[in-house]
Amino acid sequence: MGEVLLEDLTKDFGEVIAVKEVNLTIHDGEFVVLLGPSGCGKTTTLRMIAGLEEITSGRILLDERVLNDVHPRDRDIAMVFQNYALYPHMSVYKNMAFGLKMRKVAKDEIDRKVKSAAGILGIETLLGRYPGKLSGGQRQRVTLGRAIVRDPRVFLFDEPLSNLDAKLRVQTRVELLKLHQHLAATSIYVTHDQVEAMTMGDRIVVMHEGVIQQVGPPMEVYQNPANQFVAGFIGSPAMNFLSATVRFEAGRTFLEGAGFRIPLPTERAGGLAGREGDEIVFGIRPEDMRLGAEGEIEGAVEIIEPVGSDIFLDLSVGGASLTARVESSVRMSQGERVRLHADPARVHAFDPETGVTLV
Amino acid sequence: MGREIGAGRTSPSMVRRSASLLRRWGAGGGKSSLHSHLRWAGFFFVLPALIHLVIFKFYPMLQAFRLSFFRYDLMSPPVFTGLENYKLLWENPLFHQSFWVSVKYMFGVSIPEWFFALGLALLLNRRMPGRAVIRLAYFFPIAMSQIVVAMVWKFMYHPFGLVNTILETFGIGRINWLSMEESALPALIAIGIWRGIPLFGVIYLAGLQAIPKEYHEAAIIDGAGVFQRFFYVTIPLLLPTIMFVMVLSLLSAVKVFLNPLVMTEGGPNGTTRVLPYFIYETGFAFFRMGEAAAASMVLFVFLFGLTLIQLRLLRRGGVE
Numbered sequence: 001m002g003e004v005l006l007e008d009l010t011k012d013f014g015e016v017i018a019v020k021e022v023n024l025t026i027h028d029g030e031f032v033v034l035l036g037p038s039g040c041g042k043t044t045t046l047r048m049i050a051g052l053e054e055i056t057s058g059r060i061l062l063d064e065r066v067l068n069d070v071h072p073r074d075r076d077i078a079m080v081f082q083n084y085a086l087y088p089h090m091s092v093y094k095n096m097a098f099g100l101k102m103r104k105v106a107k108d109e110i111d112r113k114v115k116s117a118a119g120i121l122g123i124e125t126l127l128g129r130y131p132g133k134l135s136g137g138q139r140q141r142v143t144l145g146r147a148i149v150r151d152p153r154v155f156l157f158d159e160p161l162s163n164l165d166a167k168l169r170v171q172t173r174v175e176l177l178k179l180h181q182h183l184a185a186t187s188i189y190v191t192h193d194q195v196e197a198m199t200m201g202d203r204i205v206v207m208h209e210g211v212i213q214q215v216g217p218p219m220e221v222y223q224n225p226a227n228q229f230v231a232g233f234i235g236s237p238a239m240n241f242l243s244a245t246v247r248f249e250a251g252r253t254f255l256e257g258a259g260f261r262i263p264l265p266t267e268r269a270g271g272l273a274g275r276e277g278d279e280i281v282f283g284i285r286p287e288d289m290r291l292g293a294e295g296e297i298e299g300a301v302e303i304i305e306p307v308g309s310d311i312f313l314d315l316s317v318g319g320a321s322l323t324a325r326v327e328s329s330v331r332m333s334q335g336e337r338v339r340l341h342a343d344p345a346r347v348h349a350f351d352p353e354t355g356v357t358l359v
Numbered sequence: 360m361g362r363e364i365g366a367g368r369t370s371p372s373m374v375r376r377s378a379s380l381l382r383r384w385g386a387g388g389g390k391s392s393l394h395s396h397l398r399w400a401g402f403f404f405v406l407p408a409l410i411h412l413v414i415f416k417f418y419p420m421l422q423a424f425r426l427s428f429f430r431y432d433l434m435s436p437p438v439f440t441g442l443e444n445y446k447l448l449w450e451n452p453l454f455h456q457s458f459w460v461s462v463k464y465m466f467g468v469s470i471p472e473w474f475f476a477l478g479l480a481l482l483l484n485r486r487m488p489g490r491a492v493i494r495l496a497y498f499f500p501i502a503m504s505q506i507v508v509a510m511v512w513k514f515m516y517h518p519f520g521l522v523n524t525i526l527e528t529f530g531i532g533r534i535n536w537l538s539m540e541e542s543a544l545p546a547l548i549a550i551g552i553w554r555g556i557p558l559f560g561v562i563y564l565a566g567l568q569a570i571p572k573e574y575h576e577a578a579i580i581d582g583a584g585v586f587q588r589f590f591y592v593t594i595p596l597l598l599p600t601i602m603f604v605m606v607l608s609l610l611s612a613v614k615v616f617l618n619p620l621v622m623t624e625g626g627p628n629g630t631t632r633v634l635p636y637f638i639y640e641t642g643f644a645f646f647r648m649g650e651a652a653a654a655s656m657v658l659f660v661f662l663f664g665l666t667l668i669q670l671r672l673l674r675r676g677g678v679e
């Protein structure tokens with residue numbers, strides 16, 4: 001088992017409130033990703049769960065046992081550090097065995113567990129080496145090995161891939177997922193990389209300034225962001241935001257601004273009721289528009305970025321800039337005026353003050 | 360006066376040879392002139408230090424080495440006597456006594472320093488109120504002039520000095536620390552330790568703070584307690600610093616001279632006559648410069664051997 005419960009979890013470092021009233025349930029065997037920009041409190045949350053950081057207020061429970069005053073060693077939680085933190089003076093074998101040795105596990109059992117973990121990770125041949133003599137990817141595996149030999153209920157990962165180069169990162173991501181499927185242990189994974197979060201998480205927890213913004217499966221968070229921050233943070237290139245005014249005409253709702261006038265399907269316009277004439281933020285993802293002579297958005301092409309499979313167009317729409325993704329077969333020239341059609345099911349609107357999603 | 364050695368010996372051909380060597384070394388194949396420029400720049404940067412080293416260290420050492428084969432009393436010209444000085448030393452019971460006094464002093468000061476300094480550093484490395492003040496206070500003995508330290512301690516060890524006054528409150532009778540054979544060397548050793556702890560403590564502290572805290576955190580999660588972390592994480596990662604402190608403390612202890620000079624003049628009965636003091640006495644009190652030079656050669660060989668051993672340990676300790 002390994003169900004983690006965070007209740008009103010708060011941490012302040014004097015002036016800075018690093019984590020604020022976080023409430024979260026992480027189910028047994030789930031892979032949850034804490035996602036957010038640097039400094040949003042991800043590491044602090046993880047360190048509180050590990051027991052490395054004192055809790056200011058709130059509770060942490062693991063399988064209904066309150067962990068607040070439980071020593072890190074007795075929490076049955078393993079942590080993978082961002083900088084690996086492999087003991088440089090110990091061989092790979094000893095690094096992996098250390099946690100078991102400290103727990104007074106019998107030598108032959110340690111040996112069995114270390115070798116089995118090394119087998120899973122494909123690092124049997126590295127056991128005699130020292131961390132200083134390993135590549136980044138190898139160190140990463142040893143760090144994982146050190147965590148899995150202990151067979152903990154919960155794994156904590158703090159940006160474990162951030163020190164790897166791009167190619168290795170993608171590869172390791174896949175391997176981590178396979179490992180997770182194999183071990184089926186609860187995993188809490190911290191990253192600031194939204195691609196990592198989208199591809200790895202059963203659920204994503206988006207954090208900003210110590211506060212949880214949204215919790216949900218990747219596609220849900222992507223398609224139905226709870227607020228403008230989440231909408232802008234997830235997705236690459238990021239969602240376009242243009243300021244617009246709400247108009248009701250002949251029973252229909254429009255988002256109107258310089259260079260565009262978007263009709264909203266009635267069933268999606270409920271959040272705008274009574275907001276006639278209000279300023280809102282209109283949001284649309286680059287991939288949710290397509291070229292068409294009937295398009296409701298009009299702009300001038302400023303930059304054309306072919307990325308192989310697609311082309312990204314940077315347009316000037318009524319003085320604001322907007323990025324659209326179009327098919328690579330499209331021929332386009334700079335300065336050309338084009339019209340884009342926004343997918344009505346994918347149009348978003350946010351409150352300009354609070355950022356709360358209205359549509 | 361005896362003729363000058365060394366200075367007059369550099370022949371023009373030697374200069375030419377070394378100049379061409381330097382040129383070849385500096386050119387580095389000629390394909391990368393920036394590289395060779397940089398190498399020259401580096402050479403010029405160390406040149407002042409090098410010149411200083413040659414003039415004030417190597418040259419006097421060579422002179423001392425030469426002098427150790429001469430009989431010389433500063434008045435009449437030196438007379439070459441071969442190994443006579445070394446033979447005299449070997450037959451001089453005072454030299455033997457002095458050698459062992461030095462060994463006792465060296466280890467008597469160093470070994471406690473290693474442990475106390477580490478203990479101090481471990482204390483100061485913890486977050487506690489007033490840490491900055493305590494650090495400053497402990498650094499104080501190093502900042503004080505050596506001669507002042509020696510004078511102050513001489514007064515403190517006086518039969519009516521502070522040390523005895525304090526001991527008296529515990530019911531211990533007054534002791535003339537510096538005049539008794541049993542207590543004079545320990546009294547000097549105590550000063551040595553007192554003076555060394557802060558310096559080595561600060562070095563240890565720097566070493567401790569260079570250990571990334573992730574190692575300790577990983578070990579905490581791995582289930583290691585305070586003592587296990589000390590022995591499995593702190594000590595191994597501090598090993599290069601420990602080795603460095605060991606070398607430095609031994610070398611600086613064996614060079615002690617001012618304290619015996621000011622406080623005991625090597626007495627009572629030679630029990631505080633450390634080798635440097637023996638050398639000084641032989642040379643400048645008894646005007647037996649050759650013998651003094653020979654004794655300093657013995658000291659040099661001893662220190663050199665010690666340094667070599669420790670450098671090897673240091674290299675082994677530094678392996679990652």
Ligand SMILES: Nc1ncnc2c1ncn2[C@@H]1O[C@H](COP(=O)(O)OP(=O)(O)O)[C@@H](O)[C@H]1O
Pocket residue numbers: 013016017018036037038039040041042043044045
């Ligand atoms: N030991 C600390 N002392 C003071 N402030 C801290 C400390 N650790 C983190 N913080 C602050 O808490 C906030 C959250 O930090 P952190 O959890 O490391 O963010 P993240 O991992 O999301 O980048 C930041 O503003 C950071 O400056």
Ligand SMILES: [Mg+2]
Pocket residue numbers: 039042043044
């Ligand atoms: Mg972090």
